[in-house]
Amino acid sequence: MLSRYEIISASVSSIYHDIQKIQRTEMGKYGLKGPHAQCLLAMSRFPQGVTAARLCEICEKDKAAISRTLAELEQAGMIHRQTQNGSRYRANLTLTEQGQAAARTVGETARLAVEQAGQGFDDAQREIFYHVLGMIADNLHTICKDGLKTETESNLL
Secondary structure (H helix, E strand, O other): OOOHHHHHHHHHHHHHHHHHHHHHHHHHOOOOOOHHHHHHHHHHOOOOOEOHHHHHHHHOOOHHHHHHHHHHHHHOOOEEEEEEOOEEEEEEEEEOHHHHHHHHHHHHHHHHHHHHHOOOOOHHHHHHHHHHHHHHHHHHHHHHHHOOOOHHHHHHO
16 A cells, blocks of 8 residues: 555646646747746736846846756747846846747646646645645645654644
């Protein structure tokens, strides 16, 4: 019998792998890579622009990964960078028309993927699922930040 750890670990890994495959497929249409999808979608929520620092927070990626992604998106003509005081990291980043079109396509693909992946759930089940998934993510984040508690420490909570 599989343990809860094995079930969640394998399931999360499988979901992540499939999300990456969908992103690669969609971004390949634009000659881009899968990680660009998340950045484009995040930027589409900020029509007035967003900084690389804020994208790091939103996408939960480190500065180096976001910098690489932004350089590639800029080279592909997907984003415009308006530097402030010569700092590329603090620059205001906006999507070009081409970037906006790509973000719309990626957003629609993401919507369809989530809709189809959630087939068989009613609204109440979907709400519970996302609530529980969020709790698991928050708990794992706390464990990564604070470390695991012993059973004795956990029982005291």
